[in-house]
Amino acid sequence: MGKVATYSTLLILGLVGSQWLPGVLGAPYAAAADTIRVLTMIGLSFIMIRVGYEFDIDKSNLRQYGWDYLVAFTAASFPWIFVTLYFVFVLLPPDTWGQLQTWKETLLAGRFAAPTSAGVLFSMLAAAGLGATWVFKKARILAIFDDLDTVLLMVPLKMLMVGLAWQLGVIVAMMAMMLLLAFVFMHQLRIPTGWRWVMLYAVVIALVSELIYKSSLLIDESVPIHIEVLLPAFMLGCMLAYPRKQGTGDEHADHAHAHDIETPGERRVSTIVAALFMVFVGLSMPAVLGGAEIHTPGNDPALAIAGNPSAAQTAKVLGEEQGIGTITAGQPPLPWSAIAFHVLILTIISNVGKMFPALCYRREAHWRERLAVAIGMFPRGEVGAGVLVVSLSYGIGGPIVTIAMLSLALNLLLTGFFILLVKRLIAPVIDTNRNQGTEKRDRSEYHSLNP
Secondary structure, X not given: OHHHHHHXXXXXXXXXXXXXXXXXXXXXXXXXXXXXXXXXHHHHHHHHHHHHHOOOOOHHHHHHHHHHXXXXXXXXXXXXXXXXXXXXXXXXXXXXXXXHHHHHHHHHHHHHHOOOOHHHHHHHHHHOOOOOOHHHHHHHHHHHHHHHHHHHHHHHHHHHHHOXXXXXXXXXXXXXXXXXXXXXXXXXXXXXXXXXXXXXXXXXXXXXXXXXXXXXXXXXXXXXOOOOOHHHHHHHHHHEOOOOOOOOOOOOOOHHHOOOOOOHHHHHHHHHHHHHHXXXXXXXXOOOOOOOOOOOOOOOHHHHHHOOOOHHHHHHHHHHHOOOOOOOOOOOOOOHHHHHHHHHHXXXXXXXXXXHHHHOOOOOOOHHHHHHHHHHOOOOOHHHHHHHHHHHHOOOOOHHHHHHHHHHHHHHHOHHHHHHHHHHHHHHHHXXXXXXXXHHHHHHHHHHHOO
């Protein structure tokens, strides 16, 4: 667990830096926000290409993936629903409960609790030595579908904020195209898969995503086209072909033959990239400046960390012309003791919402493994932070966003503990399977010697 402890420490250092550096460096740090975000995207792309490369779909059993998608949908939706209800009925006054604007703002702000941080989860599970377990394989599917649901459901949420927009249709069409390409050309794209090439692919994906985003702001900065790198990177990994079997002429090597990413050099680079990614995830967290003070659309300092210099102006226009942010940002500040209490409760209920997978897969796995998968879905990170940045860019603020940020930060701090809990949960199952495998091998050797 030494690598998990190292990754956890790096996450904490990045998180501390995201809160401390803006106040110390001021404008230079705000100017570096774009660079931090792009480096985070590159790291995530590298990790997800590798994850996709090791992922395979049994096309003869597509019903199973339909069930996986449904389970992932609940894991993304239940935390969102629970957090939104908490925002409305606990943090807002009763006279706002029946207002449509209340639900618009809290539904968007509460979406931060939905996505599992796939990059953080996979890196941590691999560091804990769980890469070959059922838990890792199932968590890989659920986390990808979980984040896909988050991105898809952001489309109708943005429609609630700004109305129908052609940009949102473009996002859905591009995602559908990527999914179709990955399914049709699963592990058929024969291009190099060494770490240097994978890093190049990751850089290209991140820069293209950033270029599309920046270009769309020139058209309409209130509805940018933002394609999360997680999906295209994962889909590219799924399309990368495995090496050919030596001396067989077989055009399609199976997964077990794909040893090219398991060399010491490849593993060393993957470890370094994952470590740097942890730092950048922490640094990507929006700064909670001013504590419980009210942040208005025009002066919210966290907007400067959003990596979009025009975000503050956009939020100001939306706030003034459409009334966005008038409910949440207009709430009075809370004392820090109350904020700490709400952060703890919000963190608990958002993680309880991730527990549905523990009730599923009874025919596939031991209850310890099912519970471990659910707990493995707890880590939040870069995608949740991105949702909060979107909320800020629409002028949503006040204690609700402060509490949401701190809850996300607390989940990040607890990531190492979650992974340790997962490992301890499934350790007896791993030991049992290992012993059964040893006994089976011994019996086979005995019968071969004593026919």
